[in-house]
Amino acid sequence: MALLSDEWIQQLGPPVLPFARTQFKRKIEQGEDIIFTDAIHLVTTKSSLNPLTVVVADILENHPFQGKYLWIIDEKGLKIIPESTPNPYADRQIVCHTNITGGAPALQGGELWFGDDDQVYINYKSGRYGAGIGEEADPHKVAVMAYFRFLGFSPVELDNGF
Numbered sequence: 001m002a003l004l005s006d007e008w009i010q011q012l013g014p015p016v017l018p019f020a021r022t023q024f025k026r027k028i029e030q031g032e033d034i035i036f037t038d039a040i041h042l043v044t045t046k047s048s049l050n051p052l053t054v055v056v057a058d059i060l061e062n063h064p065f066q067g068k069y070l071w072i073i074d075e076k077g078l079k080i081i082p083e084s085t086p087n088p089y090a091d092r093q094i095v096c097h098t099n100i101t102g103g104a105p106a107l108q109g110g111e112l113w114f115g116d117d118d119q120v121y122i123n124y125k126s127g128r129y130g131a132g133i134g135e136e137a138d139p140h141k142v143a144v145m146a147y148f149r150f151l152g153f154s155p156v157e158l159d160n161g162f
Contacts, residue, residue, distance in 0.1 A: 004075050004107075008150075011143035012073055015105035018098050018128035026127065031089030032096050033103035039085045040100055043078040046152035049114075064113075071122075072100050072109040072129055073144070078151060080112065097128040108144050115156075120148060123158040 004012070019026050043049060069080045085095045097109045109129030113121045124131040124141060131137040131144065141157065148155040 004073070004077055008143075008147060009075065009107065012107040012140065012147060015074065015107050016129065017105050018101075018103060021132045022127050022130050024127045028098050028103050029090060031087055031091070032098045034087070034089055034099060035102045036081060036085055036087070036095055036099050039095070040079050040081045042076060043080060043151060067113050069112050069114075070095065070097050070100065070109070070126070071112050072097055072106040072126070073147065074101060074104070074106045078147070083111070097126045101129075108140060110144075119154045119156050121156045121158050122148065 009015075018028055041049065065083070068083045070083050071078060071080045073079075079100050081095055081100055083094060085099075087093060087095045087099060090096070090099075097106070100106075106129040108124070108131060109126035110122060110124040110131070111126070112123070115121055122144065124137070124144070131140040145155050145157060
């Protein structure tokens with residue numbers, strides 16, 4: 001498995017437990033810490049993603065659930081899972097970011113879509129592992145975009161209000 005360099009960990013981190021950076025007053029609920037190994041992709045390069053659903057970029061404005069993936073970056077690298085992956089053990093009935101980590105620390109997290117224009121559309125919407133709030137989040141966001149470029153993607157940052 002790929003491992004992040006100390007330099008990437010420093011830029012993207014530090015690793016945080018769920019909800020620590022976003023200041024949500026919440027805990028991991030039943031079923032939200034089960035790792036769905038078969039549905040998680042460890043992305044080592046852009047070419048390591050076959051076969052993943054590619055959505056038309058303008059669909060993002062109209063139907064954001066369609067083709068949406070949850071992503072986290074931990075010490076092993078970028079991991080993604082389709083948000084539509086069923087989770088019969090949780091009240092929400094679909095996976096969340098802690099279903100990628102098992103509730104362990106991660107460096108960053110959010111949502112993404114793969115556009116048919118060969119770009120990846122990224123936000124930091126993760127109550128568990130998001131980039132944080134205000135100016136303190138800016139260096140993390142810059143590092144996330146740089147890491148996606150390092151993997152060979154052409155990332156486009158979406159507004160978190162999306």
